[in-house]
Amino acid sequence: MTSPERPCLGLIGYGAFGRLTARHLSAWFEVAAYDPAVSEGDAHAVLTDLTTAAACPVVVLAVPVEALEDTLSAIRPHLAPDALVIDVGSVKVKPALAMDAALPEGVRIVGAHPLFGPQSGKDGIVGLRIAVCPVREAKDARRVAAFCRHALKLKVFQVTPEDHDREAAVVQGLxxxxxxxxxxxxxxxxxxxxxxxxxxxxxxxxVRHDSPAVFRAIERDNPFAAEVRDRFFALADQARHDVDEL
Amino acid sequence: MTSPERPCLGLIGYGAFGRLTARHLSAWFEVAAYDPAVSEGDAHAVLTDLTTAAACPVVVLAVPVEALEDTLSAIRPHLAPDALVIDVGSVKVKPALAMDAALPEGVRIVGAHPLFGPQSGKDGIVGLRIAVCPVREAKDARRVAAFCRHALKLKVFQVTPEDHDREAAVVQGLxxxxxxxxxxxxxxxxxxxxxxxxxxxxxxxxVRHDSPAVFRAIERDNPFAAEVRDRFFALADQARHDVDEL
Known part of the structure; x- marks a missing residue:
């Protein structure tokens, strides 16, 4: 599967999800990972510095949603003029706005949300789901979607960041x-x-081992999560009342 | 599997769970079912009247927990002096007390709670779980447990009605x-x-198609259900507060 001339892919963030990403992308890309908290690479990625990782033609941001703005400021000076930048956070509206605001014109931006994690993807990701959201040019999202579908064999949903977050507020929020x-x-x-x-x-x-940052992204950084929670708690109160009346 | 001389088993209640019961017991027993709401038998049970069903050496009560007391009054005059009576309700403390209070001395009583239903048992019940609770003589519960284990290949838990209801309050209540x-x-x-x-x-x-009577038994007729609900709702309130503070 490994191509002799794999293009470079900069992976910012090499936590549990970053490692899962590298595992599945290393057949297609030379993965150059940067994570200040990690000191050793592995079979799927070479650890490098931020400058080198950010200069790759494709840059994947596998950082907590709450660390995205700082990450964007840090990589911005090093990006290629036509780099493709993809975030993989659990929410899509807020990162899309942040990336569009922070990154130079010419940089291509796509939002992606793999609907699986280190736990549900541990036995392979073929057939699992991913949402792909256009942020600037629709054609860039289509290219990412096609790669996910054909190379990674994922089930791809191309949706707007708003449509994504509306459904994720229920699916992940609940x-x-x-x-x-x-x-x-x-x-x-x-x-x-x-x-x-x-x-x-x-x-x-x-979801037991998901980090507190994932919980915060899902419950706090999804603009639709609060109304889903309100509805859940109102119906829970109703159920409680119903049971008392039984 | 069908024995040429199957003993008679009276099945009071021929709803969805009664049918599941007959399907798995008809290899071992001649099932005589009584249900005022049902007019036709099937391959697994002959429909009969209450008197006939109640006179069998083994009588299984597959009626809603809330209908148990009336059922006990109705069958009581027709029971054999040493009949084995088994209820299969979702709670065990209340039915055990009711059966012990209502049925003549000499009648053997065992509580059983198959931890599956028409939905989870639709592809077979081998390996599924059942709780068996002594009500009068411990040896009767042991016999029922042995039958469930060896004939039906179920995973059997012999527990007191109290221990059953304490765990079921969490498992089913939640x-x-x-x-x-x-x-x-x-x-x-x-x-x-x-x-x-x-x-x-x-x-x-x-549990989508479980009847309202099942819900009432689980939430109202389990003496430990209210405290589990209180705990759940208190922790839900806490989670709500935690999220607001994120």
Whole structure:
């Protein structure tokens, strides 16, 4: 699968998600990763400095959403004039606005949200889902989408950042909120469980090790998350009342 | 599998769970089912009247927990002096007390809670779980447990009704409560879903068609359900507060 002349891909951020990214992109790109908290590369990426990583023709930002603005300021002076910059955060509206505001004209920008993580993608990512959002030119998003579909065999959804965040507010907002409550109830029974309860606990296990920054991005940095939470809590209050009336 | 001389088993209640019961017991018993709302038998049970069903050496009560007391009054005059009576409700403390109070001395009583239903058991029940609770003689519960283990190949938990209800208050109480809230939020996204959200929705789908009587039994007739709900709602309030502070 490895091409003899792989183009360079700068990967800013080499945490759990950065490593998953490198694992699946290293067949297609020479991955040059930068992460101030990481000191050693591996089979999938060479660790380098920010300047070198940011100068690659493709730059992937695998940093927490809340660290994006500082990252953009740091890479901006080093980007190629027509670099393709892609963020992979869990929300898309806020990063799209930040990237469009911070990066020079000419730089191509695409938002991507792989709907999987180190846990759900640990046995391979073929058939898993990714949202791809245009930020500047639609054709750049189409190219990224085509690569995800054909090279990575992902199921691709091309949507606006707004449409993405509206759905993610429910899909991720609810999952992480419910998981947070259930994690705080532990220890939970493991013996006389039902199939339904086991699915619930599998859902919890898949987000159990997500970082607090992921939780903040999903619950705070998605402009639609608050209204979904309000609706969930209103219906929970209603359910509580219904049960008291049984 | 069908024995030439199958003993008679009276099945009171021939709803969705009664049918699942008959499907798996008809290899071992001649199932005589009684249900005033059902007019036709099938390959697994002969429909009969209450008197006939109640007179069988084994009587299984597959009625809603809230209908149990009336059912006990109705069958009581027709039971054999040493009949084995088994309820299969989702809670065990309340039915155990009701059966012990209502049924003549000499009648053997066991509580059982199959931790599956028509949905989760639709592709077979081998390896699925059942709780078996002694109500009068411990040896009767042991016999029922042995049958479930060896004949039905179930995973059996022999526990007291109290221990059962304490765990079920969490396992079923939480699942049905969360499912109720999520069902009230429908339509929910089906497109850009994560693996975690899909597990959550699978959990919901497994209880989606449970009757309101099942919900009432789980949330109202389990003596420990209210304190689990209180804890869940307190932690939900805490999570809500935490998110507002992010």
């Amino acid at each position: 999952t992480h909120l419910i998981a947070r409550v259930l994690l705080n109830m532990e220890p939970l029974p493991t013996r006389m469980t039902t199939a339904s309860f086991e699915r619930l606990m599998q859902a919890v296990d898949m | 699942t049905h409560l969360i499912a109720r809230v999520l069902l009230n939020m429908e339509p929910l996204p089906t497109r850009m879903t994560t693996a975690s959200f899909e597990r959550l929705m699978q959990a919901v789908d497994m």
